[in-house]
Amino acid sequence: MTEIERHAYDVVVIGAGGAGLRAAIEARMQGKRTAIVCKSLFGKAHTVMAEGGIAASMGNVNSKDNWQVHFRDTMRGGKFLNHWRMAELHAKEAPDRVWELETYGALFDRTKDGRISQRNFGGHEYPRLAHVGDRTGLEMIRTLQQKVVSLQQEDLRTHRDGEAMIRVFAECTVTELLKDTTGGDQGRISGAVGYLRENGTFVVFEAPTVILATGGIGKSFKVTSNSWEYTGDGHALAMKAGATLLNMEFVQFHPTGMVWPPSVKGILVTESVRGDGGVLRNSEGKRFMFDYVPAVFRKQYAETEEEADRWYDDPSNNRRPPELLPRDEVARAINSEVKAGRNSPAGGVFLDIASRLPADAIRKKLPSMYHQFKELADVDITAEPMEVGPTCHYVMGGVEVDPDTAAAVVPGLFAAGEVAGGMHGSNRLGGNSLSDLLVFGRRAGLAASAYVDGLGASRPAVSDRDVEAAHRSAVALFDGDGGENPYALHAELQQTMNDLVGIIRKAEEMQSALDRLDALKARARNITVQGDQRFNPGWHLALDLSNMLIVSECVARSALVREESRGGHTRDDFPTMSPEWRKVNLICRPDGDGVAVERKPLPVMPPELLALFERDELNKYMTDDEISTLPEATA
Amino acid sequence: MGYNARFKVWRGDDTDGELEDFTVEVNEGEVVLDIIHRLQATAAPDLAVRWNCKAGKCGSCSAEINGMPRLLCMTRMSTFGESDVVTVTPLRTFPVIKDLVTDVSFNYAKAREVPSFAPPADLAPGEYRMAQVDVERSQEFRKCIECFLCQDTCHVIRDHDDNKPAFAGPRFFIRLAELDMHPLDTLDRKREAQQHHGLGMCNITKCCTEVCPEHIKITDNAIIPMKERVVDTQYDPVVWLGNKIPRRASAAANRALDAGDASAAEQHARARLRDKPTDRSALRALEVALSAQGRFAEAADVTRVQLAEAGRGNSNRRAALAAHAWVMLCAVEAGQLDLENCEEEIASTLQQAQRLASTGTVLAGSHALHNLVHGRLAEAVEQGRETLHWDRPPQTRADDLLTLSEALAGLGEDGESASAMSESLTLWPDNPRLSSARSNLRETGVG
């Protein structure tokens, strides 16, 4: 066997974003020997990009806020498809997790009386997002990173080795999870195999537990706000290990990403541009959002430009401008305008703030947007409109987990953060991801530690044959002579997902996407990688590509099955929300070379939580049968 | 639109390497990282480079472009002429791994040598109280994206590997300064910086500040203040002891404030200021204590000292300017200061604050009150309404509503005035401005 580094741990956490770091901190605090494995340098995980804030009902700005209100907002945002128990735990525990960050050294913006300041955000009833300017994710990553370092300093004092109890394996990509053959038909987790990006050396982690915290899947789409790390590795690793994925059809598209120049396409344009008066226009100069107000929102949104414009100064006597409809509505509208050929030169629509506010006011109110467009697009947003279009932002679907323990169906496997499913239902509210990472990261760390304690002497064993097989399949890419270029295949995959499984979906298009994915899968077998195993991006991409193909198939297949429109899943051929479908979770599991989709009932919310909603509201989501079984108290 | 650019990219490893020539297509709007990606997709699939966010947020894509330490993703091709040769090389201060990727583990080792944040042991989570002005100084340093460009450019280690063991570098000087200025950190960071991290080896060339993509004023706001204060704590043990012990007095003042006892807070703060007249925390506590008692004119004397002590950091200065303008305005409103005598100071303070504020709305409440005390009611109403669109802490909002209410009353808009007043009262029933505001309102027949 070729030279392979071996390490033994109690808990291996894959991912060093908010979820992974919080999980690792917890496992180490439970006395477990913990490894953190991540694809990038320590402190660079995708969480670093989060801007707006972290949602927690601390009630610092409005004391009426509490976990029940947060829970209600989260369920509404997810259109009642969330796992109620996850939403409950999340709402209850988020404040403690934020306060804990302060004890690690985080410096949030403050209220006048010195508490953590909280800001308003879409879908949240009260000001709820703890924040640091527009760089909250950076603060979170740095804080957790520094907490890990402080634990290492402790260990240096007690064990004379800073890495005795918690060690970071940066720039190490996991390609395969390992299992033993005991513990029932599933087999139990026994470790993971990966390679060091720097030199291509393979590493085996022998460990009874693996916590997946690998983030999202956005790099399968052409236009995305996500970084290169988002290749769905954790989703694919889970599937390959026999775990299940939940509701993969739900992908959030943010309505306003940059579209020009091509090199920055997808980078986020903050919602505040519209909040401050920015309007959307098509190539004919028409303010088109007025044509896209759905019936359910008619009452709250203005019908004329005059009324909409008056709202900014006099919100109590006028209705909101339709540019401020929920994200999914705006994204769909922009998409329709572009499809109808009324697009801007770069294929988006115009977001105009220049004609709405004096130049000075724009620079004052939107400094970072002014800066972003000036630096990256050479566009002066005080003088000309921006071009914007929807951008793939977040995946609600993910590994199916137990709400309290974050355990997947495979013994020893856990998942937390964006890679886990269920928490956000069909649509995530802004700010609810960062809190999700902390709440369920911690829970995963706790549960993995308890699982290790429960093992006693019966630790699962790593099979050398599996390790060698994982190694062989990864390096086989160097032997291929099929001549396919991984960069070209990736570009085709992104185009396919963008065009055919994007914001608006149709059965025929998804079917043709699946056909193309099949073809891409076949071509991926003919990839030829040039160069050697040392820091070789072509090779890395080829390996990531196999994960993107699995995950893309899950998205496309689930999307084809769910015949309704809800949150981050819009069917042109089934344009409405269906109470019957609300009762259904779609589960992806591996099936030979491909993916099978099954239906499973959505767990039923207990009466005390149902009682938090008005009967009127539940009527919009539930079937008549469900309504008739509600206890009287909810009426 | 596109053109072909000539690139020289360093390729090789820790043993050997050379600049390789490429001619590569460039399209409008592209950054250097786009060109590197194009090279990977076409001519050099195994060309090694680090990147993540491609938006200047993660600090992964550091390299040297024509010899300048830069982020590849934030360097636009339009900054070069079409005939220029663009040379991209790895960071020089760190060992090369392959091509543009260097071994930056030096920085992670240094990070582990800085003792971690050490809060008071008896402070429970959720009970941290810190004023915005006090956290802003450290927040500037926490903007750091760890691109290590400052480390790369610093001549102390750039071509001097032998200095590396003793020198932490600018990135970690700001980390130490951040902890030093953290309102709740309990360790002595200045001595630490001098004794264990080589602060003394820095001779303030400011090269680090120049390359920082986050525009952190590394030298002015972190290194120089640390050096200055190291001087007095380092060589004068009496000063050093004195600094540590009476600090408790300002802590006591802050505790009294938390408990709502303004006069006790005032006494503790004054006790501390007798020992150290410029103690930031005590000054702040005194200002709040005096304002809480409605003694705005005296508070203005305190904010004037704070302003003088605020140093050159933008965020500190802005906060100090804003606070000073605000208490002066409250003093005028309450009849404790004469508008004519201090208008010049108020106007110039406000103007300077506005220049440093990142958004105009930050100061809208002050502008509204300024207009109000001048009797420019319509302007005050307009600005007062604007403030209400913004998500502000309850007491700020209460203040803004109060100003709006007074201005509206002056214009005879009694209904709206009364409702603004009642919301203000709910948010902050103990607002010390209320007595003067109420009497103003009574004059106009509303209060």
Ligand SMILES: Cc1cc2nc3c(=O)[nH]c(=O)nc-3n(C[C@H](O)[C@H](O)[C@H](O)COP(=O)(O)OP(=O)(O)OC[C@H]3O[C@@H](n4cnc5c(N)ncnc54)[C@H](O)[C@@H]3O)c2cc1C
């Ligand atoms: C521009 C932008 C702004 C956002 N703003 C907000 C906001 O304001 N509020 C909010 O709540 N949410 C926001 N989000 C969403 C939020 O940032 C993410 O959902 C969240 O950070 C995901 O965190 P995570 O811990 O799950 O994973 P990540 O932080 O993405 O970390 C994933 C980790 O897994 C590692 N990894 C992946 N695959 C492998 C592998 N095969 N082997 C080893 N390691 C691997 C990576 O290296 C990385 O360390 C925003 C998202 C974007 C794109």
Ligand code: SF4
């Ligand atoms: S100012 Fe000091 S730390 Fe900064 S580059 Fe110069 S010598 Fe280095």
Ligand code: SF4
């Ligand atoms: S201080 Fe500035 S230059 Fe130095 S690492 Fe941080 S962001 Fe980079």
Ligand code: FES
């Ligand atoms: S890629 Fe993140 S800073 Fe350049």
